[in-house]
Amino acid sequence: MSTYRYPRPDSSEITPEPVWQSRRDWMKTAGIAMSSAAIGGALGSIPSMSLAATAPLASLPSSPSKQYVLMEPATPFKDASSYNNFYEFGMDKADPERYAHTLQTTPWTIRIEGEVAAPKTFDMDALRTLAPLEERVYRMRCVEGWSMVIPWVGYSLSALLKQVQPTGNAKYVEFISAVQEKNMPGLSSRSIDWPYVEGLRLDEAMHPLTLLTMGMYGKVLPNQNGAPVRLVVPWKYGFKSAKSIVAIRFVEKQPSSSWMKSIPSEYGFYSNVNPEVSHPRWSQATERRIGEDGLFAPKRKTLMFNGYGNEVASLYQGMDLRKNF
Numbered sequence: 001m002s003t004y005r006y007p008r009p010d011s012s013e014i015t016p017e018p019v020w021q022s023r024r025d026w027m028k029t030a031g032i033a034m035s036s037a038a039i040g041g042a043l044g045s046i047p048s049m050s051l052a053a054t055a056p057l058a059s060l061p062s063s064p065s066k067q068y069v070l071m072e073p074a075t076p077f078k079d080a081s082s083y084n085n086f087y088e089f090g091m092d093k094a095d096p097e098r099y100a101h102t103l104q105t106t107p108w109t110i111r112i113e114g115e116v117a118a119p120k121t122f123d124m125d126a127l128r129t130l131a132p133l134e135e136r137v138y139r140m141r142c143v144e145g146w147s148m149v150i151p152w153v154g155y156s157l158s159a160l161l162k163q164v165q166p167t168g169n170a171k172y173v174e175f176i177s178a179v180q181e182k183n184m185p186g187l188s189s190r191s192i193d194w195p196y197v198e199g200l201r202l203d204e205a206m207h208p209l210t211l212l213t214m215g216m217y218g219k220v221l222p223n224q225n226g227a228p229v230r231l232v233v234p235w236k237y238g239f240k241s242a243k244s245i246v247a248i249r250f251v252e253k254q255p256s257s258s259w260m261k262s263i264p265s266e267y268g269f270y271s272n273v274n275p276e277v278s279h280p281r282w283s284q285a286t287e288r289r290i291g292e293d294g295l296f297a298p299k300r301k302t303l304m305f306n307g308y309g310n311e312v313a314s315l316y317q318g319m320d321l322r323k324n325f
C-alpha cells in the first residue's frame with residue numbers, strides 16, 4: 001500500500017477530482033521514486049527542493065500603472081513562484097517550480113489567427129516592444145480557495161489584438177498554451193485535454209484590465225509562472241489566465257476550455273469570481289491569502305469579481321451569473 005498523502009488536509013475537496021486521481025499515475029510515469037524525500041517534496045514540506053539550479057531572472061523594466069494600483073501588500077515572490085498550478089509540469093503545487101526549468105522559452109512566438117483580416121506571428125522582441133510595459137498589482141483568486149497579490153508586468157491585451165483586425169465574425173478569443181512533449185512531464189496525465197486552452201468573450205479580451213503578461217516583480221516571468229508570455233484576467237478564477245501562450249485564435253462560437261471539457265459540471269465558460277455561487281464541491285465565499293495568513297488564520301471574504309466590479313460588472317449586465325458560472 002502506498003503511503004502517499006495529499007498536500008493539505010482538504011486537498012481532495014479542493015482539487016478537481018480527475019486531477020487528484022491522476023496524481024499518482026503521473027508520479028509513476030515521471031519515474032519519481034516514492035522515497036521519503038520525494039514525498040516530503042510533494043507535500044510541500046521542502047519548498048526549495050529544486051532539481052535544477054535556477055538561473056537568475058533578467059529584469060524587465062516597466063512604469064508603475066497609474067490606473068491599476070492596489071493598496072494591499074504583495075505576496076512574497078518566493079510564495080508566488082513556488083506555490084503554482086501548471087499542470088503540464090505535474091499536479092502538485094510544488095511541481096512547477098521543481099520541473100519547469102525544462103520549458104524551452106527561446107525562440108518563442110505567438111501566432112494570431114482565426115477570424116482576422118491580417119493573421120500575424122509575433123516574436124518576443126516584437127511583443128515586449130509593442131506597447132509600453134506597465135507594472136500592475138493585481139489580486140489573484142484561485143478557484144481552489146486561495147489568493148495572492150502579484151505585481152505583474154505587461155500591457156493590455158487589446159494593444160496586441162488590435163494589430164490583426166478581427167473580422168465581424170470574431171465573437172470570442174481562444175488562448176492556446178504550449179505543448180512540449182519532451183519537456184513537460186505532466187502531459188502524461190490525461191485529466192486535461194492538451195494543449196491547455198482557455199477562452200474569453202471578445203469584450204472581456206479587449207477589456208483594459210486583461211493583461212498580456214511578460215513579467216512579475218520587475219523581472220521576466222519564471223518558467224513556473226508561465227514564461228515567456230501569459231494572460232492575467234484578475235476578475236476571473238486563476239485558471240482562465242493561460243500560461244506560456246503560443247497561439248491566440250479569434251472564433252465565432254463560444255469555445256470550450258480544457259476545464260469545461262474535463263469537468264463540465266464544475267467549470268463554466270465565464271468563471272467570474274463570485275462569492276455567491278459555490279463550486280459544486282465547496283463554497284467560494286472566503287479565501288486564504290498565501291504567504292500572509294497562516295493555515296489556521298481567519299479567512300478573508302472573497303469579493304464579487306475579485307474586487308474589480310467597478311471596472312467589469314457592466315460586461316455582465318442582465319446575465320444570470322448562476323447559470324453563466
Ligand code: MTE
Nearest residue numbers: 084085086087142177196238239241242243
Ligand atoms: N495555464 C496552463 N497552461 N496550465 C495550467 O495548468 N493553471 C491555471 C492558470 N494557467 C494553468 C494555466 C491555474 S489553475 C491557475 S490558479 C493559474 O494559472 C496559476 O498561476 P500562477 O501559478 O502564476 O499563480
